[in-house]
Amino acid sequence: MEFILEWLSSIIISVIENTGYAGIAFLMALESANIPVPSEIIMPFSGYLVFSGEFNFTWVVVWGALGNLVGSIVSYYLGYFGGRPMLEKYGKFLFITKRDLELSDRWFRKYGTLTIFVSRVLPVVRTFISFPAGIARMNIWKFSLYTFGGALIWSYVLTYAGVIMGENWTYLEVYFRKFDWLIAALVILVAGWWIWRHARNMKHL
Numbered sequence: 001m002e003f004i005l006e007w008l009s010s011i012i013i014s015v016i017e018n019t020g021y022a023g024i025a026f027l028m029a030l031e032s033a034n035i036p037v038p039s040e041i042i043m044p045f046s047g048y049l050v051f052s053g054e055f056n057f058t059w060v061v062v063w064g065a066l067g068n069l070v071g072s073i074v075s076y077y078l079g080y081f082g083g084r085p086m087l088e089k090y091g092k093f094l095f096i097t098k099r100d101l102e103l104s105d106r107w108f109r110k111y112g113t114l115t116i117f118v119s120r121v122l123p124v125v126r127t128f129i130s131f132p133a134g135i136a137r138m139n140i141w142k143f144s145l146y147t148f149g150g151a152l153i154w155s156y157v158l159t160y161a162g163v164i165m166g167e168n169w170t171y172l173e174v175y176f177r178k179f180d181w182l183i184a185a186l187v188i189l190v191a192g193w194w195i196w197r198h199a200r201n202m203k204h205l
Contacts, residue, residue: 008037008038008041009170012037013045016042021055021060022063024043024060024063024064024067025064025066025070026067027039028043028063028071029067029070029071029074030071031067031068031071031126032069032071032074032075032127032130033071033072033074033075033130034078034127034128034131039064039154039158040123040158042064043064043154043155043158043162044161044162044169044170045162045169046064046159047060047158047159047161047162047164047165048162048163048165048166050159050162050163051163051166057159060155060159061152061155061159062152064151064155064158064159065148065151065154065155066148068120068147068148068151068154068155069147069148069151071130072130072143072144072147072151073130073140075128075130076130076133076134076143077134078131078134079132079133079134079135080134080137081134083131083132083134084134084135084137105136108133108137108138109136109138112133112136112138112139112143113142113146116133116138116142116143116146116150117146118150119150120147120150120153121150121153121157126150130143130147
């Protein structure tokens with residue numbers, strides 16, 4: 001795992017060094033399009049480049065948030081046009097029923113804006129939240145607005161941390177990675193509970 005992270009870090013650093021702000025936007029777009037490229041490396045390193053005088057703080061934050069928005073919209077429409085029909089047809093094999101989809105629709109109609117906004121500052125969850133929002137067909141304008149708002153905060157915090165840490169920006173990854181594992185563990189526990197509950201209900205049918 002450490003080898004993979006080091007390899008990924010070297011690629012991220014190389015992309016940003018060679019393509020500048022466009023590289024930041026591109027990498028952050030990948031992260032939000034269900035590809036686990038860690039923003040915990042992208043933005044702190046960019047913050048370090050602000051510290052060293054190579055980048056402008058405001059532009060780093062804005063391009064990071066815009067990249068997140070673009071990737072999130074791609075993921076949203078993947079869920080909207082592809083994920084929804086697939087789950088309606090094959091969801092039973094994943095323990096997802098039509099009733100579950102209806103509950104998801106109601107959840108996003110009622111709490112979608114808060115869910116999207118908060119998810120943008122949560123590791124792991126922020127990478128994948130757009131897909132279920134598309135499946136639930138949340139209003140695209142609200143989705144985009146709150147996605148950009150949450151991404152702006154996340155980009156600001158990580159960039160600022162990179163500026164503060166300066167040449168020691170890599171130390172941040174250690175702390176963020178621990179939080180990533182915690183969130184991932186919670187997601188796995190919830191998924192396990194979901195499968196167990198549906199399997200139990202099927203036995204009683």
